[in-house]
Amino acid sequence: MTASKTILYIAMSLDGYIARLDGSVDWLFDVEGDGGDNGYAAFYQTIGSVVMGRSTYEEVLTLSEEFPYADRPAYVLSRAEQPPAPHVQFTTEHVETLIPRLKETSEGDVWIIGGGLLVQSVMETQLLDEIEIAIIPKVLGEGIPLFPKGTSPALLRMIRTQTLGQIISIRYEVRRSPASRGFITG
Template structure:
């Protein structure tokens, strides 16, 4: 299985991926590289998208069009959800779902978020790479990228990239 499970996400300098209310408005006025800060190139490597239900609901608030409609997208939920366009809700545990998705695709599996999904995937040692875009803002509070109780992990830096005021760091998770 050569395709990877990748977390690709932006966070504030103090480690938050969203405000307490789930808002990511603080991401939109950051001086990047003038383009999409590498997003399109990253997205081309993705075969499947996985996110939590709260993240899914936040994504719906950001855009009229679902941004991942062209990829199979799985939304993890603790309870049954009514069908929705462009996504498959699932209560399947990540330890069985993620390997199944890796086998079903020729491309990488993107863990979009949020913190609880990241925690579950890391706890089951399913994550291969983490790419974090560090946004030069301090929020002071919010939803942390790595919630309290996350499994300790060692990472190996694979590269960095400066994108205007943003620093992107890519790590390999040492499993």
């Protein structure tokens, strides 16, 4: 059995934002892709569980009448206890213990959906294995950055690129030092 990976799979504007300042991702829906789902269905088939922050969860709920990840274990990180919700498990557990546990028990890879603070935390704890970014050809000018100020430095190795209409998708492997198991930073 292949070990599960932790993967950040996310869309980003050309200037590095994953959402507008109010959390909206409306700017994603009028870009010319490849005419299909831009590889999403194939990616989703590899996923065993999903992890997202509470703000991302709330934005996902505005995008569809049905929760799109109801067929997978879904964890929503929150700093405070939340009332139960269908299809998700709210948790105050830190990513440092949650992610390794999910990698052990998940029947597929662990998808880090967002947002920026979750990405920052997963990178800081050196738990991210791969990053796939779909670069959307738009400049937002301001918004929620993919990598907030203070994100741990990391060296990545490109393992794949794809052109999907006007979208460029880049898959990176997060490189780690064999001795320290930390990120290689130079």
